[in-house]
Each structure stands twice: as structure tokens, then as C-alpha cells.
Amino acid sequence: MKFFVDTAEIDAIAELNDLGMVDGVTTNPSLIKKSGRDIIEVTKEICDLVDGPVSAEVTATDAETMIAEGRKLVEIAENIAVKVPLTWDGLKACKTLTDEGHMVNVTLCFSANQALLAAKAGATFISPFIGRLDDINLDGMELIEDIRTIYDNFGFETQILAASIRSVNHVLDSARIGADVITAPPAVIKAMVNHPLTDKGLDAFLADIKAAEIKIL
Ligand code: G3P
Numbered sequence: 001m002k003f004f005v006d007t008a009e010i011d012a013i014a015e016l017n018d019l020g021m022v023d024g025v026t027t028n029p030s031l032i033k034k035s036g037r038d039i040i041e042v043t044k045e046i047c048d049l050v051d052g053p054v055s056a057e058v059t060a061t062d063a064e065t066m067i068a069e070g071r072k073l074v075e076i077a078e079n080i081a082v083k084v085p086l087t088w089d090g091l092k093a094c095k096t097l098t099d100e101g102h103m104v105n106v107t108l109c110f111s112a113n114q115a116l117l118a119a120k121a122g123a124t125f126i127s128p129f130i131g132r133l134d135d136i137n138l139d140g141m142e143l144i145e146d147i148r149t150i151y152d153n154f155g156f157e158t159q160i161l162a163a164s165i166r167s168v169n170h171v172l173d174s175a176r177i178g179a180d181v182i183t184a185p186p187a188v189i190k191a192m193v194n195h196p197l198t199d200k201g202l203d204a205f206l207a208d209i210k211a212a213e214i215k216i217l
Contacts, residue, residue: 001174001175001179001180001181001182002023002024002052002180002181002182003016003021003022003023003024003181003182003183003184003189004022004023004024004025004026004052004053004055004161004181004182004183004184005021005022005024005025005026005183005184005185005186005189006025006026006027006031006163006165006183006184006185007025007027007031007185007186008027008031008032008034008035008037008042008043008046009034009035009186010042010045010046010049012186013025013046013049013050013186014049015186016186016189016190017049017050021189022050022052023052023181024050024052024053024054024055024079024081024181024183025046025050025052025053025054025055026054026055026083026105026127026161026163026183027042027043027046027054027055027056027057027083028055028057028083028107029057029059039056040076043056043073043076043077043080044076044077047076047077047079047080048077050079051079052079053079053080053081053103053105053124053125054077054079054080054081055080055081055082055083055105055107055125056073056076056080056081056082056083057083057084057107058070058073058082058083058084058085058093061085061087061089062089063089063090063092063093063096066084066089066090066092066093067092067093067096067097069082070082070084070093070097070102070104071097071100074097074102080102080103081102081103081104081105081124081125082097082102082103082104082105083104083105083106083107083127084097084104084105084106084107085106085107085108086106086107086108086109086110086114086117086118090106091106091117091118091121092121094106094118094121094122094123095121095122098121098122098123098124099122103124103125104122104123104124104125105123105124105125105126105127105161106118106121106123106125106126106127107127107129107163108127108129109126109127109128109129109143110128110129110132110133110143111143112143112146112147112150115128115143115146115147115150115151115158115160116150118158119151119156119157119158122158123158124158124159125158125159125160125161125181126147126158126159126160126161127161127162127163127183128140128143128144128147128160128161128162128163129163129164130143130144130162130163130164130165130166130170130174131164131165131166131170132164133164134166140164140170141170141173141174141177144160144162144173144174144177144179145177147160148160148177148178148179159180159181160178160179160180160181161179161180161181161182161183162174162179162181162182162183163182163183165182165183165184165185165188166188167188168188168191168192168194170182170184170188171184171188171189171192
């Protein structure tokens with residue numbers, strides 16, 4: 001499973017990238033706003049840092065302008081994936097941009113039928129939002145399962161990019177179901193290292209190292 005990091009914060013991306021944890025990056029207008037940076041400038045910096053796909057989202061809602069924005073975004077770097085919303089116009093933009101050979105990430109997916117349409121329109125990635133479904137007491141993981149089943153039934157090559165990941169359990173469940181990619185905030189990826197028994201075991205080892213004055217260097 002690939003790990004994308006869901007942020008526009010350069011330092012956080014660089015830290016995880018140095019550890020081999022970053023297969024790509026996703027941004028959205030809210031993350032760009034949070035970074036306080038110019039979208040073109042910060043996206044270029046991310047693309048220079050990371051080898052994998054970097055999603056940059058269009059701002060328009062009509063297909064024609066989305067396509068024009070997408071064509072401008074892909075000029076930033078070869079690894080840009082144009083992110084378009086899951087609307088009828090977004091699907092039109094997806095079809096045109098993928099036909100031109102560009103990667104497209106169709107975002108704001110909340111149903112399996114939407115994911116089916118995105119695959120038919122040639123999407124490179126579909127981004128179902130797990131956390132936001134959980135927020136309204138629906139089951140985000142059930143959506144990932146449904147999309148996995150449907151894509152496998154018909155051999156769609158669109159990659160399932162599990163998004164709106166809020167917890168380490170979302171990552172684990174996505175891996176179990178077979179999502180191709182997860183995109184998660186840096187804090188969630190880093191939290192995956194935590195286990196109370198690791199801390200407890202290390203404390204005991206450290207006590208014995210001190211008591212026995214064990215030295216290697
Ligand atoms: O990239 C979009 C997505 O991951 C947003 O997550 O937590 O704002 O629902 P969230």
C-alpha cells in the first residue's frame with residue numbers, strides 16, 4: 001500500500017520523505033490556505049521534494065475552466081495529479097485531462113456509484129472521504145470495501161486513495177480492505193509507531209542497561 005501525506009507543510013513532508021514514508025502528497029484548498037503559501041509556489045516545492053504523484057486541486061466549478069486550470073497545474077512538474085471534485089463537470093474535466101495523458105485525482109467521493117463514474121471517466125485516483133462519512137454516523141470503511149469490490153469485479157484500474165483519514169485504525173482498516181493508497185496527515189502516520197507495550201518494554205530494557213552498566217560505545 002502506498003502512503004501519501006495529506007499536507008502542504010514542506011518540513012513535515014521532508015521529514016517523512018527522508019524515512020521513505022512518502023509515495024506521494026495530496027493537497028486541497030484548505031491545506032493550501034493553512035500553509036499560507038501561494039499554490040503554485042508551494043506545489044512546485046513539494047514536487048521538487050517528492051518523486052511520486054502530488055495532487056493539486058482546481059478552484060473552478062465548470063469543466064472548461066477546470067481543464068484550463070488543470071493544464072496550468074501540470075506545467076508545474078511531471079508528477080502533478082490534477083484534483084477535481086466529483087461533480088458532472090469534474091468528471092468531464094477528468095476525462096479530458098486523462099485523455100491528454102495527465103494524472104487525475106477525483107476527490108470528495110462519498111458513494112460507490114460516484115466512484116464507479118470516476119473510474120468510467122478514466123480517473124487515476126478516486127478519493128473516498130472516510131472521516132467525513134464517520135462524522136455523520138455513516139461507515140467510511142464500508143465505502144472503501146464497496147469500491148474495492150466494484151473495481152475488482154470489473155477490473156477498473158483507478159486506484160483507491162483512502163482520504164479523510166483521521167486515525168491509525170483508518171490506516172489499518174484501509175490496508176486490510178486493500179485500498180491502493182492512503183493519504184493521511186503527518187501526525188497520523190507518525191502515530192502508527194506508538195504502542196504502550198513498546199514503551200513499557202523499552203523502559204524495562206533501559207533499567208537493565210543502567211543496572212548492568214551495559215555499554216556498546
Ligand atoms: O485531502 C482531503 C482529505 O484528506 C480531507 O480530510 O480530515 O479534512 O476530512 P478531512
